[in-house]
Amino acid sequence: MTKERLSTGVPGLDELIGGGLVSGTMTVLVGSSGIGKTQFGLQFLQAGLTQEGHRGIILDMTVRGDSQNHNGYAENLFQWKIEPEDSERRFDPKAFFNENRKSGDYFRALTKRGKRVNRRDLDFDEWFDWQSDLSRHLDAAIAFFFGHFVQGTRRCLIDGIEPIDHQGESIQFELLEYIYHQIIQKEPDWVARDLFRQNYRNFETEIAKRLYRREDIGCLVSYTSPETSLDSMISKPLDEGDLLAGANTIIYLGKIRDGNKFRKALYVSKHRGSVCPDEIILYNIDDHGIRVIDS
16 A cells, blocks of 8 residues: 555554554544543644644534533644634635635534434434434535645544444434545545535636645544443454444554553554554553553
């Protein structure tokens, strides 16, 4: 595999996985709440500032009352003040390529906080409300990703996905499938057509000047696991069609027992086309984020 590698931003990890994550693919980060997934994700985005000249962007799918605290971590780690994008902003094709147009680096995809996301738990009206919520924000989501990609951003973090028994019945996974396959992995010319629609021909020249290579974009998906033990996560079988089955790289973050205490560790269970270490890798979280402990 000759694709460019994207640094994880985690000191000591790139060297263990062949130079970093593979561009043009999806990496899934699996771990329980509080294990360091958000720090990992932000370090990946921050590494883009050095490698590509642009930080990455965040799509937050959280539906719980509490947030992932991206802004607090980003300020403490990198003095990065995350600016939210207005998910209600109407797409204006005439202003889209305006040099003064500002776009936030954080997009809140689902606005119904504290609501259930499993179709089995919803009645018809509740499911319809969710579908309406997704449809209302879809143009804004397309504009968010496309606007950043044409400006040089090459990394994105999709965060806040909660565990569920049947992924095909989750609002979050339905949206993730659309975002990844119909925006991130779609040819940019066709993303522009979806966004500009009947106005596409009027802006075709401007769009053509800014087209990017989808193969250069790296997507990191953060998935909350109900298990806290690293062994339990690793031993859990994958179902066909499972999010993890389709990922190029899977990294588990969990706890292992070391005598009478527990330690944080990660395991790279899949890393297609590259070095994939077999060992459990210990890590710490400090004021600088996650860092691998030298063995």
